[in-house]
Amino acid sequence: MACFFRRRIATKLGKTLQQPDDLFIPALSAVPVFRKQEGADMRLSINVLRTNGVLPTSGEIQQQTEHLAYQLKQDSVVEEISVGSAVINFKIHRKLLAKQILESFGTGHHGKIELNSELFNSLNKGTTLVEYSSPNIAKKFHAGHxxxxxxxxxxxxxxxxxxxKVIRMNYLGDWGxxxxxxGVGFGQFGSQAQLKENPLQHLFEVYVKVNKEAERNEDTMLAARDFFRRLERHESQAVLLWQQFRDITVSEYRQIYERLGIRFDVYSGESFHQEGVKEVLCQLENQGLLKTTEMGTRIVELPAEVQSNICTILRSDGTSLYIxxxxxxxIDRREKYHFDEMIYVTDKSQANHFQQLFQILRQMGHSWADRCHHIPFGLVQGMKTRSGEVVFLEDILSESRARMLLNMKQSKMTKEMDNAEDTAEKVGISALIVQDFKGPLQRDYKFDWDKVLQAQGDTGVFLQYTHARLSSLIRKNDDIDASTFDPALLTEQSGISVLQHLLRYDEVLYHSAQDLQPKHLLNFLLKLGHLTASAHRDLPVKGSPQQVAQARMRLFSGARSVLAHGMQILGIIPVDKM
Known part of the structure; x- marks a missing residue:
């Protein structure tokens, strides 16, 4: 990572301008790699220095750039200094570049690398609670989730x-x-035998039937309201049926999460907060925030800047709402987990709901509401299996596995393997993830099976193939000990390009942490894949002199470690063979 060089160049600048070193850290960045051409490694942005008050903002900017560059001298770290448009470029001694980068990333297998960078010091550390997934009980896991x-x-x-410290929470829609x-539908259309055989499919069918019935028949809707009232009063028969639906659903969901390689620290749900709702209503009442409408509903009035500034808190029949x-x-999470920030991940249609939620918390006097954030995302269009329109996630996962398995069987590149189905599952899931993470999260996108599962281009299959290929190279050359290596032997441009790209890893993670968009990290990894493929062609390990082979092995090990580490952050399980 660039931290060693950023610090050394910052020290150089600090001495020259007689300013504290730390002022220069934010203005220094690694230069993006363009094709296979020789270029600078780090650059200093004069604009950032002026904005941060290190340089006077009066005066011609290019003149300031050239004047500062003239004052700087080459040393044991920097071998060349050049001037661009409002930037100063630094080229690092090639041997030192290779040594520092590859020693910081080591030969850690499966992404076990130490992340140390001064850039991370400015990020808020502490306890982060992330609420995500949050499907509805008694419904099959929809592809939308x-x-x-x-x-x-x-x-x-x-x-x-x-x-x-991260708390991963699944907040189930298990009330309402x-x-x-x-409850009413199961009494009319349900069967315990079918519930045992195919639980979620049966509950889904019951729900569809009862909804149609409620549209036609007012009595069904009244009976449903009555059932929910009985549930809120904890009447045993209603609660027993609800508990059965909840247990069945959680058990089914866990199997899907296992397939996705996803775990949660806490399974919570709306049902956990019935006592808390009473407490909230008392507080709102005491603070004079709760008003009653002519219809008998209870509301909270919010400031005009909130899109819907009348928020209903209680129905006229006294039952609670989602908000x-x-x-x-x-409030319960804050008391229980003392989080420093809480992040809700839901689709963008709920933006108004979260605006209301955070505003109500503020009006109740909870200043920590400013550290609650909603991360909205767009919709996926056209995600369906061959068989039908209603898309359940398990069907999508099975289809991606089946299609991937077929592609692997037809490919000349595929190796014989013991667990082809498991590999196809992992590669298929990584293909779904990469397709999803390519653009800004808020954007809707169109799902396309053929594009998703391509081995060429910027796909999850390509990322997995790159990792498997590097793993294969390392396995085939396990007699070469790369723990010690001579960095002076990595002089070819395709190898230098990989090193220059690895220099940017801490910056990419830093940008990702600021806006929580996965596209920065994904684009970095895809480019690493292309640069590594190029180096793999140009820099053979087999047949090279021993010291050259050691240095190249260390380069490919370092690239593989970063690739695996980044893939795991994205939620992709790297495969070693495919």
């Missing part, structure tokens, strides 16, 4: 890798009016 699940997992992984409908339970849940 895939985005919340993998985006939330990425954010949790990223925060953890940067040193935060839909259980009134389901009421969310207020109670947020």
């Amino acid at each position: 895939l985005r919340s699940t993998i985006i939330g997992n990425f954010i949790a992984n990223l925060k953890q890798s940067l040193g935060n 009016m839909q259980f009134g409908l389901l 009421t339970r969310d207020v109670a849940a947020a």
Whole structure:
């Protein structure tokens, strides 16, 4: 990573301008690699120095750039200094570049690398609670929940890798009016035998039928309201049926999370906060925030800047709403986990809900509401299996595994392996993740099976193939000990390009932590894959003199470690063979 060079160049600048070294850290960055051409490694932005008050903002900017560059001298770290447009470029001694980069990334297998960078010092450390996935009980896991699940997992992984204590929470939709409908529907259309055989499919069918019935028949809707009222009063028969639906669903969901390689520290749910809701209503009442409408509903009035500034807190029949339970849940989490920040990952249609939630918390006097954030995402269009329109995630995962298995069988590159199905599953899931993470999260995107599973281009299959190829290279040359190596032997441009790219890793993670968008890290890894493929062609290990082979092995090991580490942050399980 660039931290060693950033510090050394900052010290040089500090001495020259007689300023503290730390002022220069934010203005120094690694230069992006363009094609296979010789270029500078680090650059100093004069604009950033002027903005931060290190240089006077009066005066011609290019003149200041040239004047500062003239004052700087080459040394044991920097072999060349040149001037660009409002930037000063630094080229590092090639031997030192290779030594520092490859020693910091080592030969750690499967992404076990130490992340140390001064850039991370400015990030907020502490306890981060991430609420993600959060599907609805008694419904099959819909493909729409895939985005919340993998985006939330990425954010949790990223925060953890940067040193935060992370609490991963799945907040299940396990309360509310839909259980009134389901309770009544199960009485009319349900079967315990079918529930045992195919639990979620049967509950889904019951829910569809009862909804149609409720549209036609007012009595069904009244019965559903009555069932939910009985549930809120803890009547044993209603609670027993609800508990059965909840247990069945959680058990089914866990199997899907296992397939995705995702875990949670806490399975919570709306049902956990019934007592908390009563407490919230008392507090709102005492603070004079709760008003009653002519219809008998209880509301909170919010400031005009909130899109919907009238928020209903209680229905006229006295039952709670999603927002009421969310207020109670947020207060409970703060008391229980003492989080420094809380992140909700849901689709962008809920932006208004979270605006209301955070505002109600502020009006109740909870200043920590300013450290609660909603990360919104767009919709996926056209994600369906060959068989039908309603898309359940397990069907998508099975389809991606089946298609990947077929592609692997047809490919000349595929090696014989013991666990082809498991590999196809992992590669198929990484293909889904990469397709999802390519653009800004808020953007809707169109799903395309053929593009998703391509081995060429910027896909999850390509990332996995690159990792497997590097793993194979390391396995085939396990007689070469790369623990000691001569960095002076890595002089070819394709190898230098890999090193220059690795120099940017801490900056990429830093940018990712600021806006929580996975595209920065994904683009970095895809480019690393292309640069490594080029180096793999140009720099053979087999047949090279021993010391050259050792240095090249160390280069490929370092690239493989970073690739695996970054893939794991994205939520991708790297495969060693494919």
